[in-house]
Every structure is written in C-alpha cells, then in structure tokens.
Amino acid sequence: MTEPTAVEWLSQKSYDRLRQEYEYLSDVKMAELAKKIGQARDEGDLSENAGYHAAREEQAQLVARLRELKIKLDTAQVGEPDASAGVAPGMKVTVAFFGDPDDTDTFLLGSREMIGLDDAVDLPVYSPRSPLGSAVIGKTTGEQASYEAPNGKQISVTITAYEPFDT
Secondary structure (H helix, E strand, O other): OOOOOOOOEEEEEEEHHHHHHHHHHHHHHHHHHHHHHHHHHOOHHHHOOOHHHHHHHHHHHHHHHHHHHHHHHEEEEOOOOOOOHOOOOOOEEEEEEOOOEEEEEEEEEHHHOOOOOOOOOOOOEEOOOOHHHHOEEEEEEOOOEEOOOOOOEOOOOOOOEEEEEEO
C-alpha cells in the first residue's frame, strides 16, 4: 500500500521546465539508452560486459527520475493561491522570530523542485511539509506559529506578511 502523495505548488515556469525535462528524458534519453544497451548486448557475454551493466544501471536511474517527475507533474498545483484563507503553498511569507522583531526570514512556501529551476526564485524555498512550512499554513498576518527545530528546540514566529508568489 502506498502513501498518498502530497500536492506541491509550482510556478508555471517551473512546471513547464519539469514537463520539458520529462519529455526529453522519456523521448530522447530513453531511446539513446536502448541503443546503448543493444550495442553492448551485441558484444557477447553479458555476465562480464561492464558496458552493458553500466547502461542498465543508467537506465534504472532514468526510469526512477521519470517516475519522480511524473508524480510531481500529476500532483502539482500550478497557479496563484488564494490569500484569503491564510498562508498556503505558493506564497511568499515573511516571519519574525519571537523575541527579536528585527530577526525576520522571507521564503517561498512551495516545492523544492523550484530551486535551480526558476530564475525568478531568489528566495529560500521551504516545503509545506517542513517544520516551519507546516507551522505557518493557514495562519494570517499577526498570528503566531511554533515548530520544532532539528535540535529539538521550540521556535516561535509571527507572520508579518504573506502574498501569492509572483513569478
């Protein structure tokens, strides 16, 4: 039994890039690998054919990446989130840390896939499933949220601003 996959927010630009990667890998790279495996198979004894085994390993990695991309593309939420319901995936969020209102952090609440994909993302990207991300979901300006840091310490923040991320 598999666990349900959570929906992740992606900008349209990131979604389009992931779609292009999926199409390239499934069309071009898969055909190249099939040819490479066929050539290595033609060399004879497969038990000692390093080229064949390397190509099969590369094929397994490619298939795993294609599965990952397919799930992300099928479950992605693309577009602008509704700000009226509070902080949600797809929003730029600013928080102030409890005890020091000058210590703030601004981040995008969205998919980690956006890092390095979308030139417009010049913010840290936190997953909605991260401790901070899950703590701020549904909160509005002025509300407090707490989460547990990896070291076990409780950290409290106040939402100072949030808005749909504009790519």
